[in-house]
Amino acid sequence: MPYIKITQDMFNNIEYDRAVIGQSEKLTGKMANASECTPTVLIVADKGDLNAAAYHLARSLQYPFAPEVIVTVLVAESTRPALLERLQALLKPIPADVSQHAERNKILALIAKHNWETISIPELGANSPVIVCDVTHEHLGNGYNGVVTLHTFRTIQESISLCVKESIKPVNASIWSSNHASAYEIGLKIPCINIFIDCYQVSLEPLKTTNATTGTGTCALVEQNYHYETLKLQNGAKNVVFPIGTAIAN
Template identity: 35%
Template sequence: MSLSADNLSPAELEMAMAIPRYPQLALPLIKYEMVHKLKCTRNERVSLPLLKHKHKPKGMGLAKAGKSTKSAANIGDVADEEDIIYLWNSPRLMILFDGGDINCAVHYIVQSLHDPFAENAVATLLIQECVLNEFIDRLSDRFQEMPAPIANHPIFLRSMEKIKALKATKIVGNAMKDTPNLVTPILVCDFSHNFLGAGPTGVITLHTFRTPKEATEVYLKESVKFSSVCIWNENLASAYEIVARIATVQIFLINCYDADLDPIKTAFITDENMVKVFRGYHYETITFRKMRKLIVFPIGNIWSNPF
């Protein structure tokens, strides 16, 4: 066989150069670097609270005098004092029942604790009394040091001072117990947000309950206007009881947290009753006591998702 590239077909050239078309051994999926040099990158980006600037004119009398006399000196004495007002960013209420998925609840609580000013972050947790100890045990080792932008923010510092002054019971990470100077997220027990100041506080308040009725009574003590409610409860009848009892919130997520609401958004906006199943989720929008409600929860089926 001639080795001249001009006289060989691609297949013959491949054989002549001893390059196998298909290797005999597959390349390993697990490499040395994946085991001994595993890289873990943590997303350090956090959200800051929404701001609203409020201008308060200072020296209104001088301003009026300046307008009447058209005196430049008097007009120059007018100064604007700017006050900053911090706003909630769609705060969420989470309710955990006995039998609910504690692991999922812990995951999203940890996420909200380390990024408390993010959109849809949990602001208040209601937990059934019988699962409180188990929840705390699973949560305590998940705390990490609070990101510097949050730990040094005036809102979080104010909340820390308020908690100290109130001598409130708080839940912190195990690492903070060993290292007092380490700033970790905080859950405040049995105090509502209005005790910690107006607007977002940078912490999560925690309350216990025994029955769904008691849960809604505890919820009414909070001054926060929640944009949605996340319920972890395998008993849908009990979860729907919460939906019926909470009259000031329209969006309810049962056994899920980041569900896509687009499939039911149009019906919700146009005030139309609708029930549909889409990609493994039950979507429902109904009117209850003259208020539009949107309910979402995952469902299981024996058919594969073609999408």
């Protein structure tokens, strides 16, 4: 077996989710207004894929006003230290126009005043991404202002409660878990329309096309190694996506 040297550059350029590649405009395009962002909650359960979760979170933090952005993170207590360790190594400076964003800076001043715990890179100064811990968005002003909130949970029910408690209701949920049934339980009980299990920002076009053709409002299909389904529930329809390898492994 040939010897392959693993380098830091390989980790910095891992393509965790090929379905996201080619959508860089969501990250690097014109800065969207805070009210125009499509909010996502990132949920990292016990034994979830920490490398992938940290990778996607770091990319989102670098462009906090991209059209699709992570606004809240929920992480299992047992997983939090390892996730944050990986995240710190991946954080990069935010763009200059974001560091000068008036509403964001107002929120940062509020955080400093209350001495709330934050996760950032002090060496980057004003250009550092910022996560504030154990504080909900309602304490940070009206709507989303470029600062991500993080909460720690111990049980599935607590993760659901924390998500419901947040004042910004996410449209998307990206759930990373070693237990597929638990991911479904969380996804179907939180106020999100689109549930991505062990993946992030995968195109929903296959579901849109199929639902438009059938007109039934429910469907299930497999395309490009992803399972897609639309479910009709009492509180409305939900779209669920996951790589088929995830289902086989669980």
